[in-house]
Amino acid sequence: MQRRLYFLLPDxxxxxKVVEKLLLARISEDQMYVVARHSADTSGLPEAGITETSHLAGAAERGAAAGAVTGVVAGLTALVFxxxxxxxxxxxxxxxxxxxxGFGAWMSSMIGIRHDNPQLESYQEAIDNGQVLMMVDLPADRVEEIENTVRDNYPGADIQGTDPHKPAFP
Structure with missing residues (x-):
């Protein structure tokens, strides 16, 4: 099972430096996401994409579920009548x-992509003040190891905890 680790870095x-240390710990750049204020020079860093910064995944999951239920009800109705x-x-x-x-996931994702990820909203003030949010997707058994690596090597890092699981979609 995958977990997403969140921590705030001072600059x-x-x-x-943290990215370099994580690469040495065999964490690939595909597993790291950085969110900083727009004026920050993030070149050379694994920037978060639209799937990490928007509400795309959550909206698509809920849309698929609602669409499937609606489709099954419509199919049963056609079967009975x-x-x-x-x-x-x-x-x-x-x-x-x-x-x-499929239709529900597609329609909901079009709506979700326009909204910020509610998980990131709690970090917005820190990001606006110049801190950098870093998210790292890890196997559950490596979370403590990586937390300790960051905490021991970078005392300015503020470890925020983990999500219970990495979003599975898309």
Whole structure:
């Protein structure tokens, strides 16, 4: 199981050092995400993308679930009340459920991409004040090791804890 570790770093220079240390600890850049204020020079750092900074993943997951339920209900309705005497089988229920899940995920992701990730909103003031938020996706059994590495080597780092799991979508 993956976990996302959050910590605040005092500045960009420290962030570069932490990234180097994590690379030496066999954490790839694909597992690191940095969020800093817009005026900060983050070149050479693994910047967070739209999936980390927006509400895309959460919205798509909820949309897929709602769409699947709606699709299954529509399929069951068509099964019970077939239109114009057309014979409908159980495959229609599965097909409408899958179609509903896909449509729901797509529509919800279009809405979610326009909203900030609520997890990051709590860090916005620190980011605006010049601190750098770093997120690292790790196997659950390495979280304590990486926390200790950061804490021991960079006393200015403020470890904020972990998410219970890394978002699975997209």
């Amino acid at each position: 960009i220079e420290t962030t570069h 077939p239109p114009a005497g057309i014979a409908i089988g159980g495959g229609v229920v599965a097909a409408t459920g899958l179609a509903g899940a």
